[in-house]
Amino acid sequence: MTAPYAPSARIGHVHLKVADLDRAITFYSNVLGFEVQSRLGNDAAFLGADGYHHHIGLNTWRSKGGTPAPEHHTGLFHTAILYPSRADLATAVQRVIDAGFPVLGASDHGVSEAIYFNDPDGNGVELYRDRHTAEWPRHDDGSLQMYSRPLQLDDLLSGVA
The missing domain is CATH 3.10.180.10 (2,3-Dihydroxybiphenyl 1,2-Dioxygenase, domain 1)
Incomplete structure (x- = not known):
């Protein structure tokens, strides 16, 4: 390598x-x-x-004046925006929901928590926060053990004022 x-x-x-x-x-x-x-x-x-x-x-x-890219074509999957804390992520997600943009997915990746939606032009957007590196799941050999599990959105948003 x-x-x-x-x-x-x-x-x-x-x-x-x-x-x-x-x-x-x-x-x-x-x-x-x-x-x-x-x-x-x-x-x-x-x-x-x-x-x-x-x-x-x-x-x-x-x-x-263009239209969103059609499904099943190459291009940008999403732009990922990193937030410094879980509370900051929750606030951002709540603002997106309040503005009327539907959440398309919410995932726990082990190393991070991520919420997905589209912007007004159909561009994918991921809002996420990283867990501290000490919390990252690892295999027995020390390599990262990333995954995609459902993230409980209600739990994330429960702390938003």
Whole structure:
């Protein structure tokens, strides 16, 4: 196996093609709480958290007025947004539900808890939180034992004020 070129490399942001820029900004800003950092007229916007230049890029360069990608085609499965705590995850999920977006799935992966839904353009979105590494399930040889088990959404949301 080849050693990683940059062991600390990570994914920093995602750019999404959207049909309606204002509708997408409303969702990612008003529902999920990202702040508009910059906007390029009616064609693109860049949203971030904590003053970062952008975690999410939204553009209509090749998609203005378009429709969601059809099922069973290649493309982005989902964008995953990591929350620092279970309480923060629960609050975000409740905001999505309150905005009228149906939850499509909720999974316990052993290392994380994740909730899935689609944004207004049909792009998959995962909201998740990682468990502390000491809690990650492991096989006898020490390798990760990830899985997909149902997550009890009512339990997650029970602490939301």
